[in-house]
Amino acid sequence: MTLVLKRPLVLVGAGKMGGVLLSGWLDKGLAPKDVFVRDPSPSPEVARLIAERGIPLNFSIADIAARKPAIVLLAVKPQAMDSVLPELGALVSPDTLFLSIAAGTSLFRLKELLGGDIAGVRAMPNTPVAVGRGITVAFANAQATPEQRALAGDLLAAVGEVGWVESEPLIDAVTAISGSGPAYVFYLAECLAAAGEALGLDPALSMQLARATVSGAGEMLHQFPDEAATLRKNVTSPGGTTAAALDVLMGEGGLSPLLRRATAAARDRARALGQ
Structure with a gap:
């Protein structure tokens, strides 16, 4: 599987999990020019990867909003959501999927913080994604189109198996089994x-x-x-x-x-x- 995007991917949060996902996407052929990373202090390993591949870091929100990103992946810690998400409100659009891997943060809460209805997917990966043997289970809300759900699945499959649930509260059960x-x-x-x-x-x-x-x-x-x-x-x-x-x-x-x-x-x- 080769990852090809028609519009940009925005990665918000470049810690361990965000870095693993980014590395997996690049290994699957995603073009560095299609990725934009936002993190005031990325981990040293991810900072090196970003520099080596020429990936834009801490871009202007207005500039990237004008390009209507295909997907915004939220890989920040749950406790940072309140401070990080409001500044991303300009990216909200029916054409942009918000994919969150933050534990315990509901899609309704994301909507509140972003200030508008979103096409959203909430996912729970586990740490074996670091060796390409993880599993991620996801839930898509009613606003997410089949194409957006498929895109989220392709991105998550770059680092392991992917499963889906049809009820968001089940993500908490997934967290208890595979996440932890x-x-x-x-x-x-x-x-x-x-x-x-x-x-x-x-x-x-x-x-x-x-x-x-x-x-x-x-x-x-x-x-x-x-x-x-x-x-x-x-x-x-x-x-x-x-x-x-x-x-x-x-x-x-x-x-x-x-x-x-x-x-x-x-x-x-x-x-x-x-x-």
């Missing part, structure tokens, strides 16, 4: 390594085992078409060592109810951020 999910997996690796140490293994070896096991199992989930439950059963012999461990993990008060409580807490926090 990588941290849960990293913590699993931490706990597995600590458990190895408790069983007498050298700390370095125990962490090596944990990292390789978690990443290897993840790659099997990625490559194999089998359900996760099937893959689990394939390595569980009746009465064996894995079964003994799973009796604990799947028992009363085990991993499943714990994750349900954890993800509900994450969802509730996402909702609170949007209020």
Whole structure:
């Protein structure tokens, strides 16, 4: 897939996630002349990329508004929205899609801050987009045309898988599962390594085992078409060592109810951020 735009793309926010997206777009063939970045203090890595590719930085809002950008991607932190969005009001147009990846910020809130009705898409990517293996789930409002929704999907697909929901509140649930999910997996690796140490293994070896096991199992989930439950059963012999461990993990008060409580807490926090 090669990304080709007929009108400019505006990236507002050049931190880690904004930088990953920008790098993915350029890798997919998006012309640097079609990208405009706005951030008073981009990260050093993104600043170098912008300079190397000759991408305009901190352009005049009036100048870019006259060119009717195809899409404005909002990659700023939720707490910065109140100060950043009002100055972008001149970009509001039915022909311009606003795509936000800010956690907890509703499209209605974006409309309030921008000062007009918008064609909007709210999306939640996760950090594995940094290695091209992320997943992003998005919601498009009624003002977004099928063409605009397809454009958003193409841009998000440059860094991983893309899914859609038809109800905006479900984005908070997505945030709890995939948005925050990588941290849960990293913590699993931490706990597995600590458990190895408790069983007498050298700390370095125990962490090596944990990292390789978690990443290897993840790659099997990625490559194999089998359900996760099937893959689990394939390595569980009746009465064996894995079964003994799973009796604990799947028992009363085990991993499943714990994750349900954890993800509900994450969802509730996402909702609170949007209020």
